[in-house]
Amino acid sequence: MQHLIGEETVSSEIRKALVETLRVGPATIGPETSIVRDLGAESLDFLDLNYRLEQTFGIRMARHFFLEHMEEMFGEGSAIDENGRLTPRALAVLRARYPEATLPEHEDGIDMDEVPSLITVQAMTDTVMSILDTLPAGCSCGASAWRAEDGTHVICGTCRQPATFTNGDDLTRQWLSGLSEGSGLP
Amino acid sequence: MLFADKVAVVTGSSRGIGRTIALHLARAGADVVVNYRVRGGSSERQANELCAEIRALGRRSLAVQADISNRQAVRALVAEAGATLGRLDFLVLNAARAPFKPYERLLDRDLRQLVDTNFLGNVSCIREALPLLERSSGKVVFISSLGSRFATPSYPLGSMKAAMEAVVRDCAESLRDRGVAVNAVCGGIVQTDSFKILRQVWDGLDRLSPEVLVSPDEIAEVVVFLCSPAAAGICGQTIVVDRGLSNRVLR
Numbered sequence: 001m002q003h004l005i006g007e008e009t010v011s012s013e014i015r016k017a018l019v020e021t022l023r024v025g026p027a028t029i030g031p032e033t034s035i036v037r038d039l040g041a042e043s044l045d046f047l048d049l050n051y052r053l054e055q056t057f058g059i060r061m062a063r064h065f066f067l068e069h070m071e072e073m074f075g076e077g078s079a080i081d082e083n084g085r086l087t088p089r090a091l092a093v094l095r096a097r098y099p100e101a102t103l104p105e106h107e108d109g110i111d112m113d114e115v116p117s118l119i120t121v122q123a124m125t126d127t128v129m130s131i132l133d134t135l136p137a138g139c140s141c142g143a144s145a146w147r148a149e150d151g152t153h154v155i156c157g158t159c160r161q162p163a164t165f166t167n168g169d170d171l172t173r174q175w176l177s178g179l180s181e182g183s184g185l186p
Numbered sequence: 187m188l189f190a191d192k193v194a195v196v197t198g199s200s201r202g203i204g205r206t207i208a209l210h211l212a213r214a215g216a217d218v219v220v221n222y223r224v225r226g227g228s229s230e231r232q233a234n235e236l237c238a239e240i241r242a243l244g245r246r247s248l249a250v251q252a253d254i255s256n257r258q259a260v261r262a263l264v265a266e267a268g269a270t271l272g273r274l275d276f277l278v279l280n281a282a283r284a285p286f287k288p289y290e291r292l293l294d295r296d297l298r299q300l301v302d303t304n305f306l307g308n309v310s311c312i313r314e315a316l317p318l319l320e321r322s323s324g325k326v327v328f329i330s331s332l333g334s335r336f337a338t339p340s341y342p343l344g345s346m347k348a349a350m351e352a353v354v355r356d357c358a359e360s361l362r363d364r365g366v367a368v369n370a371v372c373g374g375i376v377q378t379d380s381f382k383i384l385r386q387v388w389d390g391l392d393r394l395s396p397e398v399l400v401s402p403d404e405i406a407e408v409v410v411f412l413c414s415p416a417a418a419g420i421c422g423q424t425i426v427v428d429r430g431l432s433n434r435v436l437r
Contacts, residue, residue: 022228023231036227039228040226040227040228040230040231041227041228042224042227042228042229044201045228047386050386051385051386054386063286063386063387064287068293071293072291076293076294080295084295
């Protein structure tokens with residue numbers, strides 16, 4: 001856990017990125033605002049958002065959604081069935097990933113295209129915070145003197161090299177592995 | 187006006203290269219149908235803004251939602267263009283949709299989507315638009331990319347671009363007697379949304395010299411040329427617009 005960049009800063013930068021990318025008014029953005037459903041973001045917008053956040057915090061966001069990682073880690077069909085609907089296993093992962101989210105209720109299951117609408121401003125904030133929290137104890141130069149430059153970039157106070165964080169895809173894979181081993185997913 | 191009374195459909199034109207092409211065609215006098223894929227999202231908003239911009243130029247314009255991977259939607263797109271604007275002279279095939287992953291990581295449905303949109307979707311557009319294009323001795327311009335001929339990291343779209351360049355050659359021959367010209371523009375590294383994506387999957391892209399980065403305007407200018415009478419002698423060609431990137435072994 002790092003204490004150099006707080007959740008408030010991350011949330012504020014995400015709002016700023018949303019305003020710039022989607023050209024929406026800041027007043028329309030709250031923690032529970034769905035980036036897809038409420039703000040109209042599409043897949044290309046997420047890439048733009050991610051790029052802005054990467055530049056802002058010096059991190060690397062996940063290139064692939066957790067459903068894609070599941071399919072790669074546990075085999076094709078493990079997360080999404082042949083009709084594009086989430087498997088019971090993916091549903092369990094989804095609930096773990098977005099515990100606060102109200103999942104759509106359909107008799108025939110949740111379509112994979114409905115999942116991105118669960119990404120709220122708060123969920124994105126949590127994602128960025130989880131990457132920032134992988135800040136290592138010390139710099140490769142041996143010093144343990146991290147500091148936040150401009151409030152958003154963590155650098156070594158001794159050698160001034162930028163901090164290296166675990167990238168978003170690796171973090172998702174680690175999280176899925178832990179979930180799979182720990183809780184006995186269906 | 188070069189394209190006075192002409193009508194163009196530009197697929198995938200709410201943003202990026204398609205948007206710039208639509209604007210250039212409108213500035214040259216054409217009325218433009220702006221196509222976008224997702225209803226209710228940011229692209230619909232941008233498509234409507236683009237239409238307003240085109241109308242401010244004194245041209246007619248309408249935004250039509252259609253996912254080109256859906257044959258019925260393509261049929262409706264062409265029908266709406268014909269019914270509202272009365273004719274179709276230029277079909278610019280710009281829409282593309284693909285995951286940015288290497289081939290070995292593509293899922294079956296990724297592959298299906300790749301083919302459905304970028305090959306079958308484009309072929310559907312040509313087939314559905316053909317009756318209107320024949321009537322106006324129209325032009326088809328496909329927007330390709332260097333991925334059609336060079337290995338590009340995490341860019342399976344390249345193989346679809348290659349397939350479509352072949353379709354361009356074939357259709358140019360088969361449709362020539364029906365008065366329809368078919369050509370393509372192959373863009374290098376164009377500074378658009380896709381560039382933002384490539385920057386994320388292609389390490390080192392940020393270190394490329396800015397002199398090799400193509401602007402959307404440079405692509406659009408060549409599309410306008412291919413739609414103009416000046417290009418009457420060009421048939422089945424793919425014109426590379428890459429600021430020389432593919433012309434050198436070392437850079």
